[in-house]
Amino acid sequence: MKIKQEAIGDVYVVRLSGQLMGGPDADSVRETILSILNQGYKKIVIDLKDVSWVNSTGLGILMSAHITATQNGGIVKLMRISRRIDSIFMVTRLNTVFQVFDKEEDAIASFEGDVTGQKN
Amino acid sequence: MTLPQCDFPADRSIVFQMPSRLELLVVVDQLVQAICHDMDFDRDDTDAIANSVIEAATNAVQHAHGHDVMRPVVFRFLLGDDELQIEVTDTGPGFDLEEVSALDPTGPEGILKSRGRGIFIMKAMMDRVDFDIQMGTGTRVCMAKSRRPAEGGDGA
Numbered sequence: 001m002k003i004k005q006e007a008i009g010d011v012y013v014v015r016l017s018g019q020l021m022g023g024p025d026a027d028s029v030r031e032t033i034l035s036i037l038n039q040g041y042k043k044i045v046i047d048l049k050d051v052s053w054v055n056s057t058g059l060g061i062l063m064s065a066h067i068t069a070t071q072n073g074g075i076v077k078l079m080r081i082s083r084r085i086d087s088i089f090m091v092t093r094l095n096t097v098f099q100v101f102d103k104e105e106d107a108i109a110s111f112e113g114d115v116t117g118q119k120n
Numbered sequence: 121m122t123l124p125q126c127d128f129p130a131d132r133s134i135v136f137q138m139p140s141r142l143e144l145l146v147v148v149d150q151l152v153q154a155i156c157h158d159m160d161f162d163r164d165d166t167d168a169i170a171n172s173v174i175e176a177a178t179n180a181v182q183h184a185h186g187h188d189v190m191r192p193v194v195f196r197f198l199l200g201d202d203e204l205q206i207e208v209t210d211t212g213p214g215f216d217l218e219e220v221s222a223l224d225p226t227g228p229e230g231i232l233k234s235r236g237r238g239i240f241i242m243k244a245m246m247d248r249v250d251f252d253i254q255m256g257t258g259t260r261v262c263m264a265k266s267r268r269p270a271e272g273g274d275g276a
Contacts, residue, residue: 019146056175056241057235063233083164084167087245091240092237093231097232
């Protein structure tokens with residue numbers, strides 16, 4: 001799995017590609033989220049457009065990212081998940097934990113007025 | 121000692137073996153996609169089957185074999201007329217299915233856990249899921265999914 005990062009205003013977008021399935025991926029995502037939080041960014045969007053599938057370990061990685069962000073005053077949202085990943089989200093009800101957006105602009109705009117996600 | 125194999129007829133079976141390496145799940149996914157395409161499963165059922173086989177394989181690689189590449193995971197596919205049966209076999213120590221399944225991963229306590237969703241996903245996405253657990257010897261996960269009649273077909 002590859003990770004790219006991009007700050008758009010006060011929102012940090014983390015773009016993942018490949019498959020999210022555990023192993024070293026878990027540490028990489030967690031360290032990325034922690035690094036972003038340590039820079040003072042609290043609004044994080046994980047872009048799953050180029051992730052073809054996620055297994056239960058990958059879901060755990062996303063859940064850990066959510067918990068890490070929440071514990072540090074931040075918030076993680078998701079965008080551009082495939083139909084296949086969406087089916088796993090529906091079954092496991094993670095769609096009730098994460099806000100998921102189809103479009104990047106909608107994901108970024110969703111933070112407006114979100115006190116939890118203020119930078120610094 | 122190994123688990124006894126099911127009696128799959130050779131002319132309708134596909135057998136695949138891989139080392140316990142998570143990155144090879146990509147190969148498993150491709151194989152399942154090809155089998156489902158050959159059997160005319162629709163997109164949603166293909167995804168469900170692929171997700172379930174990957175969950176079984178993930179458990180075998182991570183929990184049963186501890187990523188030991190010298191311990192292979194074996195996949196057997198039986199391509200029936202209207203049903204795909206799949207076995208995923210490991211040589212791990214086994215586990216307590218009741219204990220593992222005790223916590224509902226969609227409940228208020230379970231949903232925030234980072235683990236414990238694999239078996240739940242398999243059971244939710246397949247028609248049948250059975251576990252043959254031989255403590256100290258290995259586990260065989262047996263799953264099946266039937267092909268749904270095409271919309272507007274004979275049954276409509």
